[in-house]
Amino acid sequence: MEFNHFDESGQAIMVDVSHKQPTMRIAVAAATVLLSPPIVTAIEEKRTSKGDVLAVARLAGIAAAKKTADLIPLSHPLALHHVTVDFTVDRNAGRIGITATVKALERTGVEMEAMTAAAVTALTVYDMCKGTDKGITIGDIRLLYKEGGKSGVYRREEMP
Numbered sequence: 001m002e003f004n005h006f007d008e009s010g011q012a013i014m015v016d017v018s019h020k021q022p023t024m025r026i027a028v029a030a031a032t033v034l035l036s037p038p039i040v041t042a043i044e045e046k047r048t049s050k051g052d053v054l055a056v057a058r059l060a061g062i063a064a065a066k067k068t069a070d071l072i073p074l075s076h077p078l079a080l081h082h083v084t085v086d087f088t089v090d091r092n093a094g095r096i097g098i099t100a101t102v103k104a105l106e107r108t109g110v111e112m113e114a115m116t117a118a119a120v121t122a123l124t125v126y127d128m129c130k131g132t133d134k135g136i137t138i139g140d141i142r143l144l145y146k147e148g149g150k151s152g153v154y155r156r157e158e159m160p
Contacts, residue, residue, distance in 0.1 A: 014074050020107040025148035029114035031122040033096040034137040039129055040091050050128045054087050057098075057128070061085040061121030065102055065113040075112050080104045083113070085121050098122055099144070111146050 007013050035043075043053045050056075062083045069077035081104050088097035100117035102110040122138045129136060147153045 012074060014076065015108070017076065017107040020149075022105050022107050023148045024103065025106050025108070025110045026101070026103050026146065027109060027111040027114035027143065028099060028101045028145040029111070029118040029143050030100070030140065031098045031118040031138065031142075032140040033098065033122050033125045034139070035094050035096065035125075035129060036133055036135075037091055037094040039133055039136075040089060040094050040096060042132075043096070043125075043129070044089050044091065048128065049131070053125055053128045054096075057121045057124040058085040058087075060124040061098070061100055061117040064120035065100065065117035068113045068116045071116060072112050076106075076108050078104050078106050078108070078110060078113065080110070080113060083117060085117060096125060098125075109146060109149055111143050114146075115141060115143060 004015050042048050046052050062085060065083045066080060069075050080102060082102070084101045086099045088099070090097070098118050098121045100114045100121065102114040102117065104110050119141050122141070126136050126138055142156065143154070144156045145154065
C-alpha cells in the first residue's frame with residue numbers, strides 16, 4: 001500500500017494536484033449521537049435550555065466543512081459549492097443520526113470536508129446538551145459515499 005502524503009525522504013507533504021482537471025466531487029458522511037430518550041425528545045421539540053440544538057448543530061457542521069483545511073494539516077483548501085447537514089431522530093432509541101453531504105468542482109475529493117461536517121455537527125449536539133447529560137456518546141463517524149476523480153464511486157454497503 002502506497003501513501004502519497006510523503007516524499008521520497010519520508011517527509012510529510014501536501015499532494016500536488018495542480019496537474020489534475022477539476023471534476024464534480026461529492027461525498028456523504030455520517031455520525032451518530034446517542035443520548036437519553038428524554039433529551040432527544042426535548043431536542044426534537046426545541047425545549048432545551050440552549051434553544052434549537054439541531055439548527056445550531058447544522059450551522060456548525062456547514063461552517064466546519066468550509067474550515068477543513070485549517071483543521072487537517074495536509075488537506076487542500078477547497079471552494080465548496082454545496083454543503084447540507086440532515087438529521088434522523090429516533091426518540092425511542094435515544095439516537096440522532098447525522099448525514100453531511102458536500103459537493104465541489106475540484107481537483108481533489110471532498111471526503112474530509114463531509115466527515116468534518118458530520119463530526120463537528122455531532123460535537124455541537126454534545127456541547128449544547130452536556131449540561132443535562134455528560135454520558136452522551138458520539139460514534140460511527142464514517143464515509144458513506146463518494147464520487148468523482150479517478151478512483152470513481154465508493155458506496156458503503158450499510159447506507160442508511
